[in-house]
Amino acid sequence: MSKEFSSKSFIRLSAQLLDSSLQPVPESLFPKMSIQRVGTDPQTNKDYPKKPYTLVAKKSADEWTGMFQRQILAESSDYPPGDYKLEVEIPDSSDMLTETFRIRDTNPELDNTRPDLLAMAEMAGEVEEVSKRIEIRAIFDELRRELKRNDNSKLLFKLSDSRALELIPECMMTETRTNRNRGPVEDLWDKGPTFMVNDRPIMIGTWLFVIVGLLSVEWLTRKLLRLA
Numbered sequence: 001m002s003k004e005f006s007s008k009s010f011i012r013l014s015a016q017l018l019d020s021s022l023q024p025v026p027e028s029l030f031p032k033m034s035i036q037r038v039g040t041d042p043q044t045n046k047d048y049p050k051k052p053y054t055l056v057a058k059k060s061a062d063e064w065t066g067m068f069q070r071q072i073l074a075e076s077s078d079y080p081p082g083d084y085k086l087e088v089e090i091p092d093s094s095d096m097l098t099e100t101f102r103i104r105d106t107n108p109e110l111d112n113t114r115p116d117l118l119a120m121a122e123m124a125g126e127v128e129e130v131s132k133r134i135e136i137r138a139i140f141d142e143l144r145r146e147l148k149r150n151d152n153s154k155l156l157f158k159l160s161d162s163r164a165l166e167l168i169p170e171c172m173m174t175e176t177r178t179n180r181n182r183g184p185v186e187d188l189w190d191k192g193p194t195f196m197v198n199d200r201p202i203m204i205g206t207w208l209f210v211i212v213g214l215l216s217v218e219w220l221t222r223k224l225l226r227l228a
Contacts, residue, residue: 001086004102006111007076011035014058014069015088015097024066025091030054031068038083038100051078055088074103081105133173143167 001013017025025031033055037048055068081103088097127143134140192206 001099001101003100004104005074006104007074007079007081007106009074009106011072011074011079011101012069013071013086013099014067015055017066017068017088017090017097019092024064027057027064029091030056031089031091033070033086033088035072035079036085036087037079038085050087079103130171134170136170139167139170143171 001011005011015031017031019025031054033053034050035053036050039048040046041048053070053072055070057064058067058069060067083100083102086099086101090097127140130143131140134143192204192209194201194203196202
């Protein structure tokens, strides 16, 4: 099984179950399994309950090899995003098959990356909208011929049509911008007098020096007034 599933998708798993003699268990069995969310329920402060299920035999035209399967719909109400633990009981054995997986929130942009050509066609504009961008009239006339050839109100570029792809840059307007500056920015606020401390030069920022000086004058004034 996969290590991660998206919410509202199917949790698909398969398991091969063998007996003590390493032979496939009978095909007529319905092995038990359970899924439990990892962690504790904040409402009851106890472990999350286990959800019981049964496996069914995986039909195949080949010889029976003990393969069982199950698919479960991960509804957000029953399977909120988080980590889960799965256990499968082996018939006539105390051993368990265990696996962990995660359920994440759905993300339509990442879950379905196939381009929606119909939606793209609805978003496309008319050919006349790009007429002002095309300087060469022959290019615009060729676009209109492509439109008639595709028999559609909007021109759809196809990857198999190399000529249509060559016309795409002609539908765009190139804008040139020149930005001028007077050199790199030079900060002045952190520059100030330099003092020698243990034979090492230490520069103190101008504003820091001014603020500390004003605070020192204010403190000294309070002291003198109190003495007076």
